[in-house]
Amino acid sequence: MQNIINLFAKQYGLTRNEVMAEIENVFSTVLSRWYRLEVMVFFRDDLQLEAVAYNKVNGVTMQRLVDLAAIRGPNTLKKHLQKSLTRSAVLKQTRYYKSYKKQLCWGDIISHDSAQNIFVETEIIPGQIVTAFCPLNRIGLHERNLRHYRLFTN
Numbered sequence: 001m002q003n004i005i006n007l008f009a010k011q012y013g014l015t016r017n018e019v020m021a022e023i024e025n026v027f028s029t030v031l032s033r034w035y036r037l038e039v040m041v042f043f044r045d046d047l048q049l050e051a052v053a054y055n056k057v058n059g060v061t062m063q064r065l066v067d068l069a070a071i072r073g074p075n076t077l078k079k080h081l082q083k084s085l086t087r088s089a090v091l092k093q094t095r096y097y098k099s100y101k102k103q104l105c106w107g108d109i110i111s112h113d114s115a116q117n118i119f120v121e122t123e124i125i126p127g128q129i130v131t132a133f134c135p136l137n138r139i140g141l142h143e144r145n146l147r148h149y150r151l152f153t154n
Contacts, residue, residue, distance in 0.1 A: 012089040
């Protein structure tokens with residue numbers, strides 16, 4: 001399991017703790033939905049996953065272990081986990097770039113699509129080139145009428 005955590009951390013640019021938290025959250029959410037019970041999934045000290053289902057019987061909260069090896073639908077769990085890790089990676093990058101939001105930054109228009117949306121290549125952080133997508137409805141009317149812009153899109 002440690003190798004899987006390290007692989008995901010490297011692949012998505014997250015820390016080990018962030019990956020472990022996402023795994024626990026995704027497994028808990030999906031298994032709770034499948035079992036229609038509250039299921040809590042967590043890592044033990046030996047980094048093995050453990051799942052416990054909770055339900056009330058006659059007003060008493062009962063616990064039972066869920067056998068993760070016997071679960072059907074591992075591909076569904078994998079898809080949910082990949083989606084969650086991707087979302088976390090994007091949010092982490094967004095928080096990182098958010099600190100630069102008040103700085104004016106120029107870039108080069110590198111292409112546009114059929115809907116006249118443009119793609120801009122810029123360096124928000126010196127030395128790190130980023131390609132940004134700018135939808136047409138976010139481009140000011142005065143900018144759309146510039147000779148340079150009109151020549152590019154026509």
